[in-house]
Amino acid sequence: MYFSTAFDGKRLRGLPLSKTLLCVACVIILVINGVFLIRNLDDLRSANALQAQTARVSDELQYLNLLVTDAESGLRGYFLSGSEVNLGALREAPQQIDNQLRALSVLLADSPSQTRNLAQLRSLVQKKLGLMHQSLEVYRQGGLVDIVAISAAADARGEMDEIRLQVVIMTREQNELLAARTAAFYEQSRRTVLSGVGINAAAILVILLFYNLVQRSFGLRLEAERALQQTNDSLEAIVAERTEQLSVLSRHLIRVSEEEKSRLARELHDEMGANLTAIGMDMSSVSERLKGSHPELVTMLGRARRTLVDTVQLKRRIIENLRPSLLDNMGLSAALQSYCADYARVTALDCDALIDHEADAAGPMQAIALFRVTQEALNNIAKYAKARSVIVNLTREPDGWDLEITDDGIGIPPDAMAKSKSHGLLGMRERALLLGGTLSVTRGVNNVGTCVRAWLPKAAPGGEGAASAPSIAPGLETTTPPPGLPGTASSGLSAKPPANPMVAGESPINAPHP
Numbered sequence: 001m002y003f004s005t006a007f008d009g010k011r012l013r014g015l016p017l018s019k020t021l022l023c024v025a026c027v028i029i030l031v032i033n034g035v036f037l038i039r040n041l042d043d044l045r046s047a048n049a050l051q052a053q054t055a056r057v058s059d060e061l062q063y064l065n066l067l068v069t070d071a072e073s074g075l076r077g078y079f080l081s082g083s084e085v086n087l088g089a090l091r092e093a094p095q096q097i098d099n100q101l102r103a104l105s106v107l108l109a110d111s112p113s114q115t116r117n118l119a120q121l122r123s124l125v126q127k128k129l130g131l132m133h134q135s136l137e138v139y140r141q142g143g144l145v146d147i148v149a150i151s152a153a154a155d156a157r158g159e160m161d162e163i164r165l166q167v168v169i170m171t172r173e174q175n176e177l178l179a180a181r182t183a184a185f186y187e188q189s190r191r192t193v194l195s196g197v198g199i200n201a202a203a204i205l206v207i208l209l210f211y212n213l214v215q216r217s218f219g220l221r222l223e224a225e226r227a228l229q230q231t232n233d234s235l236e237a238i239v240a241e242r243t244e245q246l247s248v249l250s251r252h253l254i255r256v257s258e259e260e261k262s263r264l265a266r267e268l269h270d271e272m273g274a275n276l277t278a279i280g281m282d283m284s285s286v287s288e289r290l291k292g293s294h295p296e297l298v299t300m301l302g303r304a305r306r307t308l309v310d311t312v313q314l315k316r317r318i319i320e321n322l323r324p325s326l327l328d329n330m331g332l333s334a335a336l337q338s339y340c341a342d343y344a345r346v347t348a349l350d351c352d353a354l355i356d357h358e359a360d361a362a363g364p365m366q367a368i369a370l371f372r373v374t375q376e377a378l379n380n381i382a383k384y385a386k387a388r389s390v391i392v393n394l395t396r397e398p399d400g401w402d403l404e405i406t407d408d409g410i411g412i413p414p415d416a417m418a419k420s421k422s423h424g425l426l427g428m429r430e431r432a433l434l435l436g437g438t439l440s441v442t443r444g445v446n447n448v449g450t451c452v453r454a455w456l457p458k459a460a461p462g463g464e465g466a467a468s469a470p471s472i473a474p475g476l477e478t479t480t481p482p483p484g485l486p487g488t489a490s491s492g493l494s495a496k497p498p499a500n501p502m503v504a505g506e507s508p509i510n511a512p513h514p
Helices: 017-081 084-107 112-142 144-153 158-290 295-322 325-329 332-347 364-385 423-434
Strands: 350-355 389-397 400-407 438-443 450-457
Touching: 017 084, 017 112, 017 158, 084 112, 112 158, 158 295, 158 364, 158 423, 325 332, 325 364, 332 350, 332 364, 332 389, 364 389, 364 400, 364 423, 364 450, 423 438, 423 450
Parallel strands: 350 389
Antiparallel strands: 389 400, 400 450, 438 450
């Protein structure tokens, strides 16, 4: 299966028409439900206002009746005691009663029948107040005897009964109005509830349709995810298989590369060494014969012999670059000790090599990997670190080898391993990974300098760790140098370290050092 995120030029389709219509239906239902809720809220507010108005009208009527009753009671008290204090209610009654009537006229303005009842109540109250003021004048002129005579001749309680009756009539009409509007509100609420039930039923239906669509979409999504997961699993299996094949191929290429370098170094050592030795012997013989007759030719031959000596030294450096002879002849410990000593001499850095005495127990693949990692790390330090001292520490662990190279230079940025051009760092890491190990590059102790740490297991993955590249046997370069050809010592390639360890790496570290 092939997945692609490339745009094919076709316009993306929107939602299906059914889902769009369901969305529109949901919106319409919600809007209608909101309108009904607002109307129901307005009706409830109106009912509450009417109830509050009815209660207030009843209170105002009762208070008006109380004002008239208090005025009459005060007047009777004055008649019996003659104290002016009892006339306080009568004197304040007109103003208070007028205020109550104005308040009632405002509350009952929307009811014509109640307005007429209020006008009749007003006339009755004013009439009652007038009679009370007349009785007061009669009392002041004739005394209590005239008041008793007037009371015996007329029914003084008739006006109060009419006032109470009018208050009861108005209260009853207000309650009837409240009951009528409450019934209307109940009917409206009933219709609203029925409408709400219908809207809820429609909403439930839409939700069920949505649930059906979502369930179908979810099922399709699960099927797609299951197919994608199966495809990813197969791809991961393929990638794992290809990765394992590439790892095996990479280890094979590294082994073949080391074997080829060893073979090439041996051929250079044997063939070129023999040829250079023969050329030196012939040049010495010719020089002896021409010493007396052609001194100028002897001088030219001397220059040629010096060039030959330089060529022999160049051959030795090339051989050491291809394959360190000490690693094959003396072991990993001697190779690292010698390389670090030459590195310190050439770079003028303080390089301490702390090598475990069991370092020579490392297999050929591990040994060359540890040597190459050390070689590239030291080259990197010399080029970019600006360090003054370096420590190379190789220890044998129960399950492998632990190599740590630290310096006191300028340090390494955190993203150094992520840079695509950090070929040296990436090369060291890949060499460690191909042998089943790890490599990390971090800041040094107290955030000073750089620490390169590599760990390799005892054996390479796939059982290829025991493969060994052919070594250069010691003592191959034993041809006696001709007279006048220094530097072709008979101690073999391992007798002299490389002249320039900075060029002895497998490949240069092109990435800038942190």
